[in-house]
Amino acid sequence: MEGxxxxxxxxxxxxxxxxxxxxxxxxxxxxxxxxxxxxxxxxPYAHALIKKLDISKANALDxxxxxxxxxxxxxDWDQFPKASIIAKDETLWAGQIVALVCxxxxxxxxxxxxxxxxxxxxxxxxxxxxAAIDPNAASVIDPEYETRxxxxxxxxxxxxxxxxxxxxxxxxxxxxxxxxxxxxxxxxIVEGEFWTGKKTASPLECANAICRYDSDGxxxxxxxxxxxxxxxxxxxxxxxxxxxxxVRIIQPYMGGSFGSRLNPYVEVIxxxxxxxxxxxxxxxxxREEVFTGAxxxxxxxxxxxxxxxxxxxIIVNDYYLAEEIGACVNNTFFSxxxxxxxxxxxYRFPNLxxxxxxxxxxxxxxxxxxxxxxxxxxxxxxxxxxQLADELGMSPVEIxxxxxxxxxxxxxxxxLITSIGLxxxxxxxxxxxxVEEMPEQDMGVWKKGRGCAVGGxxxxxxxxxxxxxxxxxxxxxxxxxxxxxxGMGATTALAQIAAHEFQVxxxxxxxxxxxxxxxxxxxxxxxxRTTYNTGNAVILACEEAISKLKIEVAxxxxxxxxxxxxxxxxxxxxxxxxxxxxxxxxxxxTSMFTQGNWGLQKGTPVIGHGLFCPAPIHQWDxxxxxxxxxxxxxxxxxxxxxxxxxxxxxxxxxxxASSADTGNPINPKLVEGQIEGGVxxxxxxxxxxxxxxxxxxxIANANFSDYRLPTILDMPTNxxxxxxxxxxxxxDGPYGAKGMAESITIPVGPAIAHAIYKAVGVRVTGYPMTxxxxxxxxxxxxxxxxxx
Amino acid sequence: xxxxxxKLTVNGRKHTLYxxxxxxxxxxxxxxxxxxxxxxxxxxxxxxxxxxxxxxxxVKSCTIxxxxxxxxxxxxxxxxxxxxxxxxxxxxxIDHFAVQCGFCxxxxxxxxxxxxxxxxxxxxxxIREGLHGNICRCIGYKKVVESxxxxxxxxxxxxxxxx
Numbered sequence: 001m002e003g004x005x006x007x008x009x010x011x012x013x014x015x016x017x018x019x020x021x022x023x024x025x026x027x028x029x030x031x032x033x034x035x036x037x038x039x040x041x042x043x044p045y046a047h048a049l050i051k052k053l054d055i056s057k058a059n060a061l062d063x064x065x066x067x068x069x070x071x072x073x074x075x076d077w078d079q080f081p082k083a084s085i086i087a088k089d090e091t092l093w094a095g096q097i098v099a100l101v102c103x104x105x106x107x108x109x110x111x112x113x114x115x116x117x118x119x120x121x122x123x124x125x126x127x128x129x130x131a132a133i134d135p136n137a138a139s140v141i142d143p144e145y146e147t148r149x150x151x152x153x154x155x156x157x158x159x160x161x162x163x164x165x166x167x168x169x170x171x172x173x174x175x176x177x178x179x180x181x182x183x184x185x186x187x188x189i190v191e192g193e194f195w196t197g198k199k200t201a202s203p204l205e206c207a208n209a210i211c212r213y214d215s216d217g218x219x220x221x222x223x224x225x226x227x228x229x230x231x232x233x234x235x236x237x238x239x240x241x242x243x244x245x246x247v248r249i250i251q252p253y254m255g256g257s258f259g260s261r262l263n264p265y266v267e268v269i270x271x272x273x274x275x276x277x278x279x280x281x282x283x284x285x286x287r288e289e290v291f292t293g294a295x296x297x298x299x300x301x302x303x304x305x306x307x308x309x310x311x312x313x314i315i316v317n318d319y320y321l322a323e324e325i326g327a328c329v330n331n332t333f334f335s336x337x338x339x340x341x342x343x344x345x346x347y348r349f350p351n352l353x354x355x356x357x358x359x360x361x362x363x364x365x366x367x368x369x370x371x372x373x374x375x376x377x378x379x380x381x382x383x384x385x386x387q388l389a390d391e392l393g394m395s396p397v398e399i400x401x402x403x404x405x406x407x408x409x410x411x412x413x414x415x416l417i418t419s420i421g422l423x424x425x426x427x428x429x430x431x432x433x434x435v436e437e438m439p440e441q442d443m444g445v446w447k448k449g450r451g452c453a454v455g456g457x458x459x460x461x462x463x464x465x466x467x468x469x470x471x472x473x474x475x476x477x478x479x480x481x482x483x484x485x486x487g488m489g490a491t492t493a494l495a496q497i498a499a500h501e502f503q504v505x506x507x508x509x510x511x512x513x514x515x516x517x518x519x520x521x522x523x524x525x526x527x528x529r530t531t532y533n534t535g536n537a538v539i540l541a542c543e544e545a546i547s548k549l550k551i552e553v554a555x556x557x558x559x560x561x562x563x564x565x566x567x568x569x570x571x572x573x574x575x576x577x578x579x580x581x582x583x584x585x586x587x588x589x590t591s592m593f594t595q596g597n598w599g600l601q602k603g604t605p606v607i608g609h610g611l612f613c614p615a616p617i618h619q620w621d622x623x624x625x626x627x628x629x630x631x632x633x634x635x636x637x638x639x640x641x642x643x644x645x646x647x648x649x650x651x652x653x654x655x656x657a658s659s660a661d662t663g664n665p666i667n668p669k670l671v672e673g674q675i676e677g678g679v680x681x682x683x684x685x686x687x688x689x690x691x692x693x694x695x696x697x698x699i700a701n702a703n704f705s706d707y708r709l710p711t712i713l714d715m716p717t718n719x720x721x722x723x724x725x726x727x728x729x730x731x732d733g734p735y736g737a738k739g740m741a742e743s744i745t746i747p748v749g750p751a752i753a754h755a756i757y758k759a760v761g762v763r764v765t766g767y768p769m770t771x772x773x774x775x776x777x778x779x780x781x782x783x784x785x786x787x788x
Numbered sequence: 789x790x791x792x793x794x795k796l797t798v799n800g801r802k803h804t805l806y807x808x809x810x811x812x813x814x815x816x817x818x819x820x821x822x823x824x825x826x827x828x829x830x831x832x833x834x835x836x837x838x839x840x841x842x843x844x845x846x847v848k849s850c851t852i853x854x855x856x857x858x859x860x861x862x863x864x865x866x867x868x869x870x871x872x873x874x875x876x877x878x879x880x881x882i883d884h885f886a887v888q889c890g891f892c893x894x895x896x897x898x899x900x901x902x903x904x905x906x907x908x909x910x911x912x913x914x915i916r917e918g919l920h921g922n923i924c925r926c927i928g929y930k931k932v933v934e935s936x937x938x939x940x941x942x943x944x945x946x947x948x949x950x951x
Binding site for chain 1: 893
C-alpha cells in the first residue's frame with residue numbers, strides 16, 4: 001500500500017458534523033436534568049469604584065443557590081485567568097464580573113442578577129495605547145508607577161522627573177548589528193507609525209462549560225476550552241488546590257477557537273462554583289459576553305524605520321512595538337517579545353533594533369488570537385517595504401526577492417533558518433493576481449489596485465505532547481491523543497500519520513481524544529504546533545508499538561525482529577519458512593481456564609507510547625540575541641486586487657491569492673481549507689472588525705449586527721480565491737511537515753493596504769481599513785492637491 | 789408565562805407541546821425535542837448557526853417565537869439523513885472539505901437546501917446571495933459553494949428534494 005502522507009484524506013469528524021450528531025460542549029446541558037445555571041453581573045463602566053454591593057434581595061429569591069463576589073473567602077484572585085477575576089472594590093474594564101449568581105434555572109439566575117443592588121463611582125479610564133502611554137495617564141493597575149525605572153529609549157516619558165506611564169507593564173529589547181551607524185549609511189529611509197484595532201476572535205460557539213459534581217467530591221467538566229491537560233486541568237488544580245485525581249476534563253467537538261479559548265476564563269470559575277454549590281453547574285456565555293467578558297486580541301502600535309541601499313537592499317530596521325493588553329493585572333506574559341518576533345525571520349536585516357513593551361488599558365484583558373500579535377507587528381514593516389519599492393521604482397515582488405532570508409542563513413537573533421519556502425509562495429501569488437501589472441480601470445467610481453505582502457511566524461518550542469497507540473488483537477488500531485481539535489483537522493492528520501505508520505487505510509484507525517482520565521498529556525494546540533509536536537509523538541508511539549509487535553512475531557517464528565515488517569494485519573517475514581502471517585491469528589484465545597497467558601493474547605492490545613518535547617530555547621544575551629529563541633518558522637504570502645469606492649471609501653476585495661509554506665503537508669486539502677479560511681478571517685479584521693467604545697468605555701458593538709464578521713459577500717467569487725502550497729520541508733517535522741495556520745493572516749492586511757494605495761493613492765497606516773477611514777484619507781489627499 | 793399548546797411537525801413527525809410562548813423555536817428544538825444539531829451562536833439572527841427550514845424556507849430559529857411556528861412544518865439537520873445514505877448536500881460537504889469546526893455546518897446545509905429547492909439551477913451569485921446570512925469563521929466560503937454547486941450539477945445520485 002502506498003503511503004498516506006500528502007493525501008487529501010476525508011476528515012474523520014465530517015460525518016458527525018454534517019449530520020448534527022457531533023456533540024459540542026454546549027450540547028451537554030440536556031444530559032443533566034437538575035443542571036444549575038450561572039449568570040454574571042458585569043461592570044457597565046471601564047473603570048469604577050464599587051461603592052455599594054448588596055446581594056441580599058437576590059439571595060432571598062427562591063431558587064438562588066450561591067452568589068459569589070470579589071470578597072469570596074479563601075481565594076487568591078491574582079491566580080485566576082484575568083478575564084474571570086471578580087472585581088472587589090474597583091472594576092478595571094466594562095464587562096468585568098462584579099457578582100456571579102448560581103441558581104436552579106437560568107431565568108432565576110437572570111432575575112437574581114437584576115435584584116443585585118450596586119452603586120458605582122466612575123473613575124477616569126484609559127481605553128487605548130495613546131491614552132495609556134501618556135506619562136500622566138490614570139493608572140489602570142499599578143498605583144506605584146513612580147517607582148518604575150525609565151527603560152525605553154523611544155517612549156514618551158518625562159525624563160526630568162523620571163516619570164513613565166504607570167501602564168507600561170513589560171518590556172523586551174534586542175539589538176543586532178549597529179543600527180545608528182546603518183541608518184547613517186542608508187541611501188534611502190522610509191519610516192512610519194502604524195496601529196491596529198482591537199478584535200474578538202468570535203468562534204461561533206460561545207464560550208461555555210458544564211461542571212459535574214461527582215459523588216466522591218471530584219469534578220468532571222465538559223467545555224469548549226483548549227488544553228484539557230495543560231490549560232484547564234492544570235489551571236483548576238493549581239488555582240483551586242484540588243488533587244489531580246479528582247479533576248477530569250473532557251473536550252467534545254469545539255465550535256472554533258482561533259487561540260481565544262486557550263485561556264480558561266470560563267473553566268476555573270465554573271469549577272469553583274461547582275465545588276461551592278456541590279451541584280452540576282453550567283456557565284454559558286452569550287454573544288455579548290464573548291466580547292465584553294472574554295479576552296480580545298492585543299492590538300499593537302509599531303514605529304518602524306527601514307533603511308536601504310538604492311538597489312533595494314534593506315540594511316537596517318529600527319523597530320518599536322507596544323502591545324496593548326487590556327486590564328491584565330500582574331502581567332508576566334506580555335513584553336512585546338511575542339508580537340515583535342515576526343520582525344525577525346522574514347527579511348535579512350543585518351542591523352535590527354527592537355524596543356518593545358506592553359501597556360495596560362481599561363479594556364477586556366487580552367489573550368491569544370491567531371498569529372500571536374504577528375499580523376499586528378508585521379503590518380508596518382510590510383507597508384514600508386511596499387513604500388520603499390514604490391520610492392525606488394521597484395516592484396513589491398522584486399524588492400522582497402532581494403531581501404527575504406534564504407534557507408541556511410541566520411536571522412537577526414542568530415537563529416539558523418532550516419525551512420523557508422517564502423520566495424516560492426510570493427511568486428505564486430504574484431503570478432495569480434498579476435500583482436506587478438496595473439488592472440484596467442473599468443468600474444467607474446470604484447478604482448482598482450493590486451498589492452502583495454509576506455509574513456512569517458515563529459513556533460514557540462512549547463511543552464510536551466504524548467500519544468498512545470493500541471494495536472488490537474483483531475488488527476484494528478486506536479490512537480489516544482489530547483491535542484485540541486478547534487476545527488483545523490488535526491485529529492484527521494494525526495490519524496493519517498498513525499495509519500501511514502501501520503500501512504493501513506485511515507478508516508482502520510479510531511481516535512479517542514481530549515479526556516484527561518483516558519488520553520495522555522498534551523499541553524494545548526497553540527503556536528501552530530499540533531502537527532509538529534503531537535505528530536512527532538504519534539510517530540514515536542507507533543514506532544514503539546510496531547517494535548513490540550515485531551518482537552512478538554519474531555519470537556513465534558524464531559527470527560530476529562529486524563526480519564519482520566508490519567503491514568497492517570500482515571507481517572512480512574524474511575528468511576523464515578513462511579513469508580507472510582496474518583497477525584491477529586497469532587493472538588491466542590483466552591478463556592477462564594487458560595493458564596500461562598504470556599505473549600499475544602486476544603483482547604489485549606500491543607501498546608506504544610510516544611513523548612515529544614521540542615528542545616528548549618537558549619536564554620538571550622544582554623543584546624537580546626540567541627541562536628535558539630524560537631523553534632521553526634511558518635511563512636505565507638498574499639496578493640490581492642481591491643476596488644476602492646472614491647466617493648464612499650468602501651473597500652472590496654475582488655481577487656485574493658494566498659500561499660503557505662507548510663513544510664510537507666500531511667493533508668493538502670486540510671491545508672487548503674486553512675488557507676481559504678485564514679484569508680477570509682484576515683479580510684474581516686483588515687477591513688471591518690474592531691471594538692468601538694461608548695462614553696463609559698463599554699464596547700458599543702458587542703453583537704454580530706454591529707461587529708460585522710465577513711460574510712460570503714465580503715469574499716471574492718470562487719474563481720478569484722487562490723490557495724497555493726509551496727512547501728519547504730522542515731527537517732525535524734514529521735515527514736517534513738510544519739504548522740501553518742497562523743501565518744496565513746499576516747500578509748493579507750498589508751497587501752490590501754498597498755492595493756488601496758495603488759487604487760486611490762493614499763497610504764493607510766493601520767487597520768481595520770473602514771470606509772470612513774479610507775474616505776478621510778481620500779479627502780485629505782484631495783484637500784492637499786487643491787491647496788497646491 | 790402560562791404555557792400554551794403548540795403543534796409542530798418536525799422532520800415529518802407530529803408533536804404537541806405545552807410550552808411558554810416566550811420561548812424561541814431554537815430553545816424548543818434543543819431543549820424539548822433534544823434536536824441539538826441546531827446550534828445557538830448569537831441570539832439576534834446574524835450568524836445563521838440556528839437555521840432550520842420552516843415550510844421549506846430557511847429561517848433563523850433563534851428569533852422565531854414558538855407561537856409563530858405553531859402549525860408549521862420544521863426540518864432540522866437531523867431530518868436530512870436517510871436510512872442508509874446521507875442527503876446529497878451532506879455527502880458533498882464531506883467530499884469537498886467544506887467542514888472545519890462544524891458549528892455552522894447544519895445551518896449552512898439547510899440554507900443550501902432551501903436555495904436549491906427554490907432554484908435547482910442556482911448560479912454562484914444566487915448561492916452567495918442565499919448564504920450571506922450564514923457566517924463561517926473557519927473555512928472561508930469557497931468550499932461551501934463548491935459543495936452546493938456539485939449537488940446542483942447532479943454529481944450526487946439523488947435529487948435535492950423535500951425530505
